Amino acid sequence: xxxxxxxxETPPMADSSPASQVDQSAVLEVGCLTxxxxxxxxxxxxxxxxxxxxxxxxxxxxxxIDTAGMQLLTIIQNDADVAHRIRFLAPHxxxxxxxxxxxxxxxxxxxxxx
Numbered sequence: 001x002x003x004x005x006x007x008x009e010t011p012p013m014a015d016s017s018p019a020s021q022v023d024q025s026a027v028l029e030v031g032c033l034t035x036x037x038x039x040x041x042x043x044x045x046x047x048x049x050x051x052x053x054x055x056x057x058x059x060x061x062x063x064x065i066d067t068a069g070m071q072l073l074t075i076i077q078n079d080a081d082v083a084h085r086i087r088f089l090a091p092h093x094x095x096x097x098x099x100x101x102x103x104x105x106x107x108x109x110x111x112x113x114x
Contacts, residue, residue: 025054027089030062033069042072049085056113060090065098073099077107087113 006029026048030041048055062069073095077083088111099108 024052025056026052027056027058029058033059033062033065033072033095035066035068038068038072045076045086049082053085055086056089057086058089059092059095062092063094065095067098067102070098070102070104073111074104074107077111083111087111089113 028041028044028048033041045055045057073088075082076086088108091108091112095108096105099105
């Protein structure tokens with residue numbers, strides 16, 4: 001289980017104007033999504049959204065998620081503007097299992113970027 005969260009920003013294009021920087025995407029590597037981590041992840045998402053048009057949450061290494069983590073993912077999906085900009089990548093089987101237990105599988109599925 002990893003509790004580290006890394007924000008990986010795509011390299012800037014040749015045009016480094018502020019407008020072109022917003023067009024870049026970022027990947028937030030999420031190792032754990034529990035109540036202890038949700039505030040940090042939410043802050044990182046807000047920061048990434050202020051700098052990038054699209055943010056991908058890589059959930060492949062997210063082996064631990066609780067109801068607070070699922071609530072964060074659900075909040076993202078409930079806001080159409082945010083859901084369009086934040087997408088989920090390769091959720092770990094633990095994320096799918098928790099979503100199923102809580103009846104949130106559809107919310108999770110709708111946010112996965114294939």
